[in-house]
Amino acid sequence: MNQRQAAARLRVVLGHLGQTSARTGVAYSTSRAVSPNSFHPPQFQYTQHNAVLSLEQRKFYEENGFLVIKSLVSDADIQRFRDQFERICRGEVKPEQMMIMRDVSIAKSEYIPSERMISKIQDFQEDKELFRYCTLPEILKYVECFTGPNIMAMHTMLINKPPDSGKKTSRHPLHQDLHYFPFRPSNKIVCAWTAMEHIDRNNGCLCVFPGTHKGYLKPHNYPQWEGGVNLMFYGIQDYDENSPRVHLVMEKGDTVFFHPLLIHGSGWNRTQGYRKAISCHFASADCHYIDVKGTSQEIVEREVMELVHRLYGIPKDTSLQVRLYEMKDL
Numbered sequence: 001m002n003q004r005q006a007a008a009r010l011r012v013v014l015g016h017l018g019q020t021s022a023r024t025g026v027a028y029s030t031s032r033a034v035s036p037n038s039f040h041p042p043q044f045q046y047t048q049h050n051a052v053l054s055l056e057q058r059k060f061y062e063e064n065g066f067l068v069i070k071s072l073v074s075d076a077d078i079q080r081f082r083d084q085f086e087r088i089c090r091g092e093v094k095p096e097q098m099m100i101m102r103d104v105s106i107a108k109s110e111y112i113p114s115e116r117m118i119s120k121i122q123d124f125q126e127d128k129e130l131f132r133y134c135t136l137p138e139i140l141k142y143v144e145c146f147t148g149p150n151i152m153a154m155h156t157m158l159i160n161k162p163p164d165s166g167k168k169t170s171r172h173p174l175h176q177d178l179h180y181f182p183f184r185p186s187n188k189i190v191c192a193w194t195a196m197e198h199i200d201r202n203n204g205c206l207c208v209f210p211g212t213h214k215g216y217l218k219p220h221n222y223p224q225w226e227g228g229v230n231l232m233f234y235g236i237q238d239y240d241e242n243s244p245r246v247h248l249v250m251e252k253g254d255t256v257f258f259h260p261l262l263i264h265g266s267g268w269n270r271t272q273g274y275r276k277a278i279s280c281h282f283a284s285a286d287c288h289y290i291d292v293k294g295t296s297q298e299i300v301e302r303e304v305m306e307l308v309h310r311l312y313g314i315p316k317d318t319s320l321q322v323r324l325y326e327m328k329d330l
């Protein structure tokens with residue numbers, strides 16, 4: 001992206017501050033009438049009143065901070081996302097503003113266009129085919145249960161966890177996604193993460209700490225791993241080793257919705273396959289931006305500012321720092 005395109009991107013980003021954008025901000029207001037029978041007392045703080053979630057599902061999310069919906073995304077849609085990812089890997093399509101990441105174990109090796117080179121793409125909002133994921137009615141119907149109506153798609157990823165090199169760098173350290181997001185309130189943010197194939201502990205499933213969404217945002221740092229650590233893979237050290245953890249074994253199309261304070265990570269990939277998942281963080285358009293200066297999130301701001309300076313030549317010291325974060329997070 002050149003500086004002109006970066007400026008255009010910034011305008012889009014700034015647009016989000018005031019209103020929902022046509023593309024990245026998914027306009028979605030299908031709130032349905034609430035029948036008297038579905039009224040629930042106000043002790044619920046993480047879910048919204050509507051007719052989608054059963055009382056049992058609401059209670060589960062409230063208590064645990066995540067909810068798995070089986071077979072939510074069709075095989076046909078998953079195949080389309082997979083095909084498009086392969087086209088991107090082969091260099092046949094290059095959506096603007098998308099960030100392509102390589103695993104730390106191969107970051108310096110020669111680039112051969114194939115899925116073996118790319119561990120993650122993010123910010124694919126300009127790619128119509130991949131961004132369809134964020135507009136699927138079956139996804140949005142559940143998202144609305146957490147964010148309420150007027151939903152924005154804030155951050156997109158397709159994760160292609162590579163076979164581990166033996167140094168366990170394919171792990172994703174335990175973290176809270178809110179660390180990356182300079183907007184609030186956290187209860188109006190939710191991640192949808194869909195398995196694109198069978199995922200279990202062998203190929204590095206998600207591991208979640210139920211109930212941790214009720215806590216606070218903890219300080220994050222890069223873990224000191226022998227084989228190095230991937231860019232932006234911050235982790236927390238301060239968590240209770242003994243607190244129960246759940247490994248989410250999922251089938252193709254299964255989707256987990258989770259709260260941005262939920263402590264989670266994923267294990268290393270012991271197989272020879274490339275484990276794929278597609279995800280989007282959604283937020284209510286009512287969310288507001290915060291200034292992260294003086295908070296534990298400042299570390300991300302500094303790194304993102306370095307990155308956009310290096311990649312796009314945008315000055316580091318600018319009053320637009322908070323907005324520039326969104327160049328990554330959209």
Ligand SMILES: O=C(O)CCC(=O)C(=O)O
Pocket residue numbers: 157159161172177204264265266277
């Ligand atoms: O898909 C994974 O391996 C983990 C993704 C994740 O936790 C994240 O990107 O925040």
